[in-house]
Amino acid sequence: METQETPFKAALRSGLIIGLISLVISYVVYFINATSLASSWMLLLLVLSFVLVLVFGFSYRKELGGYIPFGAAFQFSFFTLVVAGIVGLFGQLLLFQVIDPALPGVLADQQMQNTMEVMESFGAADAMSTEQIDEMKQGMLDGYTVGGQIKSFGFVLIFYAICALILGAIIKRKEPTPSY
Structure with missing residues (x-):
């Protein structure tokens, strides 16, 4: 009898692949133009990650025989995003x-601009004092520290959970029940 891969094992493999792809793209962008890392087009990287989760999720569902319950699809999606996020x-x-x-510092300046x-x-720019602007810039700089990045990853986990609910709902497929 053939054993099926658990959602966690499938998610680990998929998450590593997605995380490495994201890293390669981020580093290529960094080497081309570092300030682009602070631009909004980097959201495309997030969209690419979600598309890849769907691709790997559909592949995992097919591997399971074409059906996957919502719980397993959610677990797969969430842990894939978490592993990719950790990478x-x-x-x-x-x-x-x-x-x-x-x-x-360069990215904080670009974000501030x-x-x-x-x-x-x-x-609204004229309504801000110099102290408020300096405080805002310091907050941006703090986000790039080790502590700031770990703290923001904690908030990202909540976002991942919400996205995994949506992705899991897309990936799931109930096994048809025979009607008598």
Whole structure:
């Protein structure tokens, strides 16, 4: 009798693949233009991750015989995102703390510039004091520290859980019940 892979084992493999793909893309973007890491187009990387979770989820469902209950689909999706997130976290820590320790300052400046442009478009930039602007920039810099990244990963886990609910609902497929 053939044993089926558990959602956790399948998620570990899929999460490592997705995490490594995300890391490669992030590092390529870094080497091309580091300030692009602070741009909104990096959200495409998140969308790519979700698409890959679906691709691997459908593959896992097929491996299970074409049917997977919601619980297993949720577990697969959540743990895939968590593993990919942990790989990404270690890659970011390596980038920000070892490879280019000056990068957090560059990215915080870019984020600050982007934020001020948005605030100016709403007419709110003039209402901020210099102290408020400095405090906001310091908050951005703190997000690139080891503690800041671990703390933000904790919040990302909540986001992953919500996304895994949606992804699990897409991946699941009930086995048809015979009607008599």
